[in-house]
Amino acid sequence: MAKAASQIEMPIGVVVRKTPGVTRWAQWNWRAVAVLPGAGPADWLEMRREGEAVEYHAATLPLTLWSDEAEAYMVNLSDGQPSIYLVLRDALDGTQPMDAVLVTASPFEGQDYADTGEELVEKIPMTDGLIAWVRDFALEHHRNEVFVKRRRDKKRTDLVEDGKGDVRIRQDSDVFRAPRRIVQ
Template sequence: MERSRTIPVGIVLERRKLDNPWQDFSWSAVSVIVGAPEVSEWRLLDKSDGVERYHAATLELTLYRGETESYKVNLAGSPSVYVVLRQNDDPDSSYEVIPFLATASAYESQDYLDSGEEIVEAVPMPEGLIAWVQDFCDQHHEDEVFVKRKRSDHRHEQDKFARRPRVDAARARSGRRRLV
């Protein structure tokens, strides 16, 4: 039985000109191209009125058998591919961000959001990809049975760890206890 399933997805990023004294452009992921070929350089797809769209990278979207619950959560809402973008540290590059990861896991994307170092964009998942993820979940998802733990009786629990004082046996019978 397969443990994972992988498909290449092209990441389409949009650069929008801003009228802002501190920032020239805003970057966002706008779509994915299922089965896209590998690209070595960013390819300009569209350009109009201060907006440019690029096929920035082709990343592998991998589904894992142990994460089907997260995929089902994603499919239950508005199905999305989560694209993680990182700041580009290359000073010679004209692109401020680079695509780092594409995932269908809502939980994994939340982990990247919590770190605060990356930008996470939810891109609408294409219909064919929805069917592909749903098929994987149908084959591999197993509901975990909730087992409520039983509480132990606190009166007996206390005796397990308490040290009993040593008592003189003769005085204990007479009703007066004396510590030894």
């Protein structure tokens, strides 16, 4: 019997839509709208324009599934709409509107990036073929953890011994005494 691969990878193209901002503080509104499984390389390639709204094939990034993250993938698949999480950062060089950093199928990893506040994390619905691919990998690697109830020891912790301090430390005298003066 062959051992299953601990990780698999697929190139994922991400489509980002730019629309005019609705407030004076944000000139543009950026939203990830679609994924393109198995897409070729792209770097902010304009796909479609409708008035001021423009859709770009922003980037093609590798979607890597790890066997250790199988539980996270199962959580994602059990959601009403399984999704891919895209992490975007402000471009520092100014040649591109934003830098597409990462795509992941793990909602936990997406949440970690969202917690920093440095990046924009967009949730993009998975295609049916992508759902099947992630589901097959997750089912192959998912292991249920057996719940083990913790048992308390029988040691009584409500007993008080004044002046003894920690009972694990062997000391005959009071542990709260003043330290001895060291003669030099």
